[in-house]
Amino acid sequence: MNSNRCAICRALKQICDPNCIYKAYFPSNDTRFEDVQQIFGAAKVADILNRLGSEEERKIAANSLCYAAEARRRDPNSGIYGMVQHHESILNDVEQEIKFAVNELKTNVGPDQVPKFFHVPIPDDFLTTSGKMGDGHRVDDASTSAGPSATLPKNHE
Numbered sequence: 001m002n003s004n005r006c007a008i009c010r011a012l013k014q015i016c017d018p019n020c021i022y023k024a025y026f027p028s029n030d031t032r033f034e035d036v037q038q039i040f041g042a043a044k045v046a047d048i049l050n051r052l053g054s055e056e057e058r059k060i061a062a063n064s065l066c067y068a069a070e071a072r073r074r075d076p077n078s079g080i081y082g083m084v085q086h087h088e089s090i091l092n093d094v095e096q097e098i099k100f101a102v103n104e105l106k107t108n109v110g111p112d113q114v115p116k117f118f119h120v121p122i123p124d125d126f127l128t129t130s131g132k133m134g135d136g137h138r139v140d141d142a143s144t145s146a147g148p149s150a151t152l153p154k155n156h157e
Contacts, residue, residue, distance in 0.1 A: 004016070004028055005028055006020055006022045006023040006026050006027055006028055007022070007026040007027065007028060007030050007033035007037075008022040008026050008033070008042050008045060008046050008049075009022065010028065011033070011037055011042035012042050012043065012046065021049060021050070021058065022046065022049060024055070024058075024059075025049065025058060025059065025062035026045075026062065032066045032069075032070070033066075035066070035069035035070055035072075035073050036065050036066055036069040038069070038073075039068070039069040039072050039073070040065060040069065045065060048061055048065070049061060049062065067080070068080050071083050098117070102114055102117075
């Protein structure tokens with residue numbers, strides 16, 4: 001039983017029973033937990049997962065902790081905030097390119113010939129749509145599977 005303990009039970013040096021709630025999110029062979037433990041601590045992660053009521057909430061929390069820990073490992077100063085800023089700047093650049101393209105189209109083909117862009121709403125299952133991160137870890141993030149239309153800015157017309 002000791003060799004088959006989940007990553008959290010192994011870090012906390014406790015017995016991992018077959019019904020362990022952590023096993024589904026941080027199995028014994030999970031390499032993501034090293035970053036999570038270093039950033040948040042095994043006891044804190046266990047406490048977070050214990051406080052959540054449903055399996056779905058724990059799954060989202062475990063993936064979020066992994067994502068935040070990886071972001072902190074990559075950028076110790078800014079962490080997830082730095083990633084958000086980077087993605088927002090990319091989105092702003094794309095918005096500007098769309099505005100310039102629309103203006104150029106209006107100039108070349110006429111304002112009545114330019115197609116309108118409308119806001120595409122975020123799907124109801126945004127947090128539960130499965131995707132894949134580049135390093136093979138599974139995440140719940142609709143941005144990886146919803147396609148580019150899910151990221152269109154709201155006010156492009």
